[in-house]
Amino acid sequence: xxxxxxxxxxxxxxxxxxxxxxxxxxxxxxxxxxxxxxxxxxxxxxxxxxxxxxxxxxxxxxxxxxxxxxxxxxxxxxxxxxxxxxxxxxxxxxxxxxxxxxxxxxxxxxxxxxxxxxxxxxxxxxxxxxxxxxxxxxxxxxxxxxxxxxxxxxxxxxxxxxxxxxxxxxxxxxxxxxxxxxxxxxxxxxxxxxxxxxxxxxxxxxxxxxxxxxxxxxxxxxxxxxxxxxxxxxxxxxxxxxxxxxxxxxxxxxxxxxxxxxxxxxxxxxxxxxxxxxxxxxxxxxxxxxxxxxxxxxxxxxxxxxxxxxxxxxxxxxxxxxxxxxxxxxxxxxxxxxxxxxxxxxxxxxxxxxxxxxxxxxxxxxxxxxxxxxxxxxxxxxxxxxxxxxxxxxxxxxxxxxxxxxxxxxxxxxxxxxxxxxxxxxxxxxxxxxxxxxxxxxxx
Numbered sequence: 001x002x003x004x005x006x007x008x009x010x011x012x013x014x015x016x017x018x019x020x021x022x023x024x025x026x027x028x029x030x031x032x033x034x035x036x037x038x039x040x041x042x043x044x045x046x047x048x049x050x051x052x053x054x055x056x057x058x059x060x061x062x063x064x065x066x067x068x069x070x071x072x073x074x075x076x077x078x079x080x081x082x083x084x085x086x087x088x089x090x091x092x093x094x095x096x097x098x099x100x101x102x103x104x105x106x107x108x109x110x111x112x113x114x115x116x117x118x119x120x121x122x123x124x125x126x127x128x129x130x131x132x133x134x135x136x137x138x139x140x141x142x143x144x145x146x147x148x149x150x151x152x153x154x155x156x157x158x159x160x161x162x163x164x165x166x167x168x169x170x171x172x173x174x175x176x177x178x179x180x181x182x183x184x185x186x187x188x189x190x191x192x193x194x195x196x197x198x199x200x201x202x203x204x205x206x207x208x209x210x211x212x213x214x215x216x217x218x219x220x221x222x223x224x225x226x227x228x229x230x231x232x233x234x235x236x237x238x239x240x241x242x243x244x245x246x247x248x249x250x251x252x253x254x255x256x257x258x259x260x261x262x263x264x265x266x267x268x269x270x271x272x273x274x275x276x277x278x279x280x281x282x283x284x285x286x287x288x289x290x291x292x293x294x295x296x297x298x299x300x301x302x303x304x305x306x307x308x309x310x311x312x313x314x315x316x317x318x319x320x321x322x323x324x325x326x327x328x329x330x331x332x333x334x335x336x337x338x339x340x341x342x343x344x345x346x347x348x349x350x351x352x353x354x355x356x357x358x359x360x361x362x363x364x365x366x367x368x369x370x371x372x373x374x375x376x377x378x379x380x381x382x383x384x385x386x387x388x389x390x391x392x393x394x395x396x397x398x399x400x401x402x403x404x405x406x407x408x409x410x411x412x413x414x415x416x417x418x419x420x421x422x423x424x425x426x427x428x429x430x431x432x433x434x435x436x437x438x439x440x441x442x443x444x
Contacts, residue, residue, distance in 0.1 A: 039212060040162055043150050044169025046209050047143040049201050051170045052177030053113060054082045054137055056198060058263050059182040059282035060191040062271045067191060070126050072268055076389035079264045081130050083382035085137030090144055090374045095231040097145045097367035098217055103210040105145070110210075112139040114203045121195035140202070142209075143170050144374050148366035149217060151359040160308075160356040164300020167352045171293040175344060178263075179287045186280040217367060231368065239372050242361055247418055248354035249373050251312060253380030254411035258319060259347045260384030261404035262326070262340070265392040274331055285340050292341035296348035303356040311353035313415050319346030320408045327401040350411070351377070380407070 057064070057078050065075035096105055116136030123129035147166050154162035181194035239245055267282040269275070303311045322342025329335030358369045384407065392400040 040150060040165050042209065042212055043146045043166050044172075046169075046205055047146050047166055048169040048173030048176075049205060050110075050113070050140050050142040050173070052173040052180075053117065053140045053198055053202065054086055055174045055263070056177035056181035056194055057082065057133065059178045059267050059279045059285075060185055060194060061264075061267050062282075063185055063191040063279050064129070068126050068129070073389060073393050074126060076264060076385065077126070077130055078133050079260070079385040079389070080382055081133045082137040083260065083378050083385055085134040086141065087375050087378040087382060088134075089138040089141035090371050090378060091235075092232075093139070093141050094144045094371040094374070095235070095368045096228065097148065098231065098365065101215060102145070102149065102213045102217065103215065106142060106210045106213060107206060109139050109142055110202055110206045112136075114199050114206075117195050117199035117202060121192045121199065143173075144370055145367065147355065148359060148370045149213070151355070152217060152363040152366050153214070158304070159359055160300040160302075160304035160352070162300070163355050163359065164297050164303070164352045167300070167348060167355070168293065168297040171296050171344065171348045172290070175285075175289050175293050176287065178282065179284055182279040182282055182284065186278065191279075217363070235368060235372055238365060238369055242358075242369070244357045244361060245369055245372055247414065248308075248358050249376035250414055251350060251354050251411050252373055252377035253383075254407045254414070255316065255319060255347045255350045255380075256377045257380035257384035257387075258323065258404040258407040258411075259343060260381040261388035261391075261400055261407070262323070262343055264385040264388040265397065265400045266336075266340075268389075268392055269330070269397050270336075275333075285337065288337045289340050289344045292343075292345035293348065295345050296352065299349035299352040300356065302349075303353045308353035308357040309415060312350050313412075315346040315349035315353065316408055316412045316415060317346070318342045318349070320405060320412070322346060323401050323405045323408065327398055327405075330397050 061075045061078060062072065064070075064078065065072050068075075093105075093109070113136050116132050116139065120129055120132035120136060123132055143166075147163060147170075150162050150166050151159050177198075180197070181191075184194045184197055185191050187193075239249065266285065267279065270277040270282050299311050299315070302314075319342065322339040322344075324339075325335050325342065326339030354373065355370070358373050359366055361369050384404070387403050388400045391403055
């Protein structure tokens with residue numbers, strides 16, 4: 001058995017030679033700066049720590065409702081605020097990665113997130129906590145910057161594998177964060193301690209991550225860099241121009257809506273009779289879904305070999321089966337754990353496949369196509385959180401899971417009707433080595 005690729009650093013030059021299609025430089029080029037070593041394992045860990053800031057409050061919702069003396073529905077606004085803020089950050093901040101200095105951008109985002117987490121830890125009321133959650137989730141978008149950077153540096157043929165490894169870190173962060181926050185809350189007796197721990201972990205990345213990033217995403221382009229407003233204004237055009245992006249955005253919105261429905265109401269379901277579990281039990285689901293998180297790492301190589309469409313279909317089947325198991329046996333801990341595992345592996349596999357599809361569009365727009373994709377994804381997540389908490393409060397567990405299953409069914413319809421195998425093309429492609437064959441793009 002080969003050693004796990006998740007621990008193998010990939011040394012990539014931050015100053016690759018220009019594409020062959022560009023003319024030779026008329027003047028002697030400046031000496032290239034030393035190439036940083038881009039470590040995929042570090043990317044995965046950093047993504048896990050930062051994405052955890054979105055998910056660790058979910059097992060704490062019942063404790064927050066009790067501590068701040070608000071209803072469960074009101075406490076559910078925290079989950080929705082996290083998804084909305086993350087979507088805003090993806091829209092307003094991630095496009096900067098195509099042109100900005102990555103090291104400076106990363107340092108600023110980590111510092112702002114740390115400060116917002118500390119404000120949330122000291123929040124005296126629900127309004128302050130909700131606003132702090134909105135702020136910290138807006139600036140903790142580093143995972144959606146690291147993913148396109150890793151994909152661009154990996155190049156064709158390994159893109160799915162590297163995205164899968166970074167995606168594994170995100171999956172582990174989103175699942176294990178619930179375990180850590182639940183355990184910290186149980187041990188300390190206060191949900192505020194979980195926010196302090198998250199602030200310390202986020203601040204720790206400031207000492208390690210920025211110096212290990214390339215200076216810029218695209219170091220080969222000599223063109224004048226677009227302004228911030230032009231970057232944002234061009235996002236709708238990307239969606240209109242690329243069929244691959246439209247497909248992935250719709251799939252991402254649907255599957256993450258289903259995912260958010262489940263996790264937004266799970267803490268309430270476990271705390272209610274006849275189960276009667278506390279925040280620690282809800283957080284324990286992060287550890288219990290670890291097998292699914294590890295299994296999702298296979299989605300990247302499978303997407304490289306069989307295509308994103310096939311992996312999307314398999315992921316949706318797993319997610320739908322997981323929701324069915326959890327819905328048919330709502331008070332069986334074994335069934336709930338099995339359903340959660342199937343849901344995690346299904347949603348994670350779908351996301352990896354969809355991102356592998358969009359990163360093939362081109363390195364100069366990698367962060368922006370990821371912006372469009374993740375904006376749709378977390379917009380769906382916010383909708384799922386709102387719909388899930390409302391349906392659970394009014395109609396109960398079964399109604400919430402039925403809504404999640406509807407989202408999965410819509411995504412399945414998209415895969416069955418819209419996603420088709422790419423037609424091989426022998427046209428020249430400067431992003432591949434000589435003799436390579438690439439799939440035909442949507443414009444062609």
